[in-house]
Amino acid sequence: MGADRAGGARRTYGRAVTYAACGAVLLTGCASMPDHGDLRDVESTPRQDTQVRVFAMPPREDAEPPEIMQGFLEALTSDEPQYETARQYLTENAAQKWRPELSTTVLANGPDTATDLSGNSDPEADDYSFTLTGTRVALVDAQQSYAPADGTYSRQVHLVKEKKSGQWRIDGLPQGVVIGESDFQRNYMSVNKYYFASNAADAEAGAASQPAAVADPVFVRRRVEPMTQVVRSLLNGPTSWLGPVARSSFPTGTALRKGAVLTPDEQNRLTVPLNGKAARVGPAKCNEMATQLLFTLQNLTPAVDEVELRAGDRKLCDLTEDRAPAVASVGSAQQADYLYFLDGEHRLVRIPAESGTTSPETVPGALGEGVTPLRSAAVARDEHTGAGVGLDGRALYVGSLVSGGSLGEPVLLSEGKAEADRLTAPSWDTRGDLWVADRDPANPRLLLLRDGKGEPLQVRTPGLDGRIKSLRVAADGVRIALVVEKDDQQSLLVGRIEWERVGEESTVSIRELRSATPGLTEVTAMSWAGDSRLVVVGREEDGVQQMRYVQVDGSTPEGPAPDALTGVKDIAASEGDRLPLVAYSSEDGIVWMPSGTAWQKVVKEGAGPVYPG
Structure with missing residues (x-):
């Protein structure tokens, strides 16, 4: 969801009429209409109550071209489903050809x-x-x-005076909608729709029958039947970026029944009427479809805890929220038992994630014994195995978190000459594979060890420009976040993990890397903090260090940023929202922030906090 940004003042030529629940209220008066001259600086309106609906005003009789232009732009900020009033500013032919749903261009201060x-x-x-x-x-x-986009937007709009009516109307305009940033934040919201991971590695490994759910964030208009919009978008399939690694259980061509508007009943049950394409699905497939719907709708609203799917007059299946986790796993529902970090003696230690105690204990096994001092570590998602990088960054070790287990020989060695040019902190994916980057300038590589052992598989990184400083694999197993260094800048990029089978060999690539923090020139720490959200520590150019949440698509979620904290070197968050946000500060050591509280000190001597993953 979008961040709360204040917009600039806007001229009020033909401002929209707004209706509140208590009746029709004109929030902004209708100023006198200009009959000549240019319009300049058409800025976004300051953000208003998002529960208030905005309807546009139609063109005034004998309005001159500047007023028609202004009225049309105002109409684009309304809450009308099909932009009915905006079309009144167009000629009949232009109104038929204009397709606002093709795109929404967001400008900093409006056009x-x-x-x-x-x-x-x-x-x-x-x-x-x-x-x-x-x-x-x-x-x-x-x-x-x-x-995210940058650069200058410039498009021409042409008006003519219609011969029959004698009225000025727009007859040439760009497709889509153009809107100011604050109006976009008021009118649109981000919602995760959910699909299932479809990775070749899962098929090769004989993955369990329970698929992993993958979040696919999209923006919908928040007061234009958002529930119906989101379900239509879900049925249309994953977005192009996610499509190569995600599948939908809805048969191709499945759509809502014509004219359907979705509203849950008083028992929070939602009936979803589908067309005939879904009529022949079996119970297992239908349960997967219902799970996709439940995960998606519960990301939108808490008002749905059961869905029923129908095709024609026939009930296909129903599913309640308590049964959905048995159908598919979702990262935000997974719960860690412990928070892990390195103590002052460079041993791997842990504290219960939810107990509130701040007294760490060393983990069972060799990683907690301190025989091999560590500078970074990661724990597998089942919390049975750990991995650690030695103090000088040269060697990667894997060991069982069971008493009496030995560490053995390193599973990977770096040839980098300087400590900063060796191994990054590792990360475990949901299948139990271990990821790490070797920063050796002579041979920079992203590597994968299947089940944390064996010969490392070099991961292909087409389009990667720079060296990887840190990495974290998402709980869904099909996305990876990378902090990449180049020319004294550190950027956060999110890529898609693609597996391919070539003969007897498997290859893995990171495709279509895209920036998740276009406003930051230095990212110093990051962690996944939701199904499509990360928490990031960084700074803008010539700015101070800040901590913020970001979406994988580069947008900023709604809600407050974490409280400020100085000297942050590492940060850890769980994919769900029930466990504390944790950081390592050079000034305060290991600190955490349980929900609804300020930062609290855990231990002074410690570094590298991580949740499993």
Whole structure:
């Protein structure tokens, strides 16, 4: 969901009418309409109560071109499902061709408008053109997928005076919607829709019957039947970026029954009427479909705890929220038993994740004995196995978290000459495979050890520009977050993990790396903090260190950022929201922040906090 940003003041030529629950209320008065001159600096409105609906005003009789242009832009910020009023500003032909659903371009302060002096902008000649300009912030595509954008936006809008009516109307305009950033935050919200991981590695390993759910964030208009919008988007399949590693259990062509509007009943049960494409699914497949719906809808609202799927007059299946975890696993539902970190003697120690105690105990096994001092560590998601990098960064060890287990020889060695040019902290994926990067300048590599052992598999990283400083694999097993260094800048990139079988060999690649923190020039620490969210420590250019939440698509989720903390070197979060956020501060040692509280000291001597993963 979008961050709460304040927008600039906006001229109120034909401002929209807003209706509150207690009746119709005109929030912004209708200023007198200009009949000549240019419009400039058409900024976004300051954010308003998101529960208030905004409806646009139709064009005034005999309005001149600047007023038509302004009224149209105002109408794009309304809550009308099909932009009915905005279409009134267009000629009949333009209204039929205009497709607002193709894209939403977000500009920093809304579109500026100026008369296009290069054309025949002459009201006396029944011909007028404007140029819309602004600084791009983001683009939401036809799949409702968000992507950060930059650079200058410039598009022409053409108006004519219709011969039959004598009224000015727009007859040429770009497809999609253009809107200011604060209006976008008011009108749109981010929602995770859920699919299932479809990785070749799972099939090769004979993965368990329970699939892993993968979050696919999209933006929907928050007051235009959002539940119906999200379900339609879910049925359309995963976005292009996630599609190669995700599958849907809904048969191709499945859609909502025509005219369906989804609303849960008083028992929080939602009936979803589907078309005939879903009529022949079996019980197991239907339960997977219902699980996708439940995970998706519960990310949108707590008002749904049961779904029933129907095709025509026939009930296909129903599913309650307590049965969904038996169908598929979702990262945010997984619960760690312990928080782990390195104590002052470089041993792996742990404290119960939920007990509130701050007295650490060494982990069972060789990693907790201190015979081999560690500088970083990771614990497998089943909490039965751990991995640690030696104090000088050269060797990677794997050991059982069972008393009496020996550490043995390193499973991996780096040839980097300096400590900073050796191994990163490792990370375990959901299948029990171990990931680590070797920063050796002579041979920088991203490596994978199947089950934490054997010959390392070199991971292909097409498009990677720089050296990996740190990495974390998501709970879904199909996405990885990388902090990448280049030219004294450190960026957070999220990539898609793709497995391929070539003859007898398996290959794995990280594809389509994209920035999750376009505003930061230095990222010093990060951790997954949800199904599509990360917590990041970094700074903007010439700025101070800050901690914030970010979405995998580069957007900023709604809600407050974590409290400020100085000197943060490492950070750890669980994918769910029930366990404390944890950090290592050079000033305070290991600290954590249980829900609803401020930062609290755990131990002064310690570093490298991690939850399993």
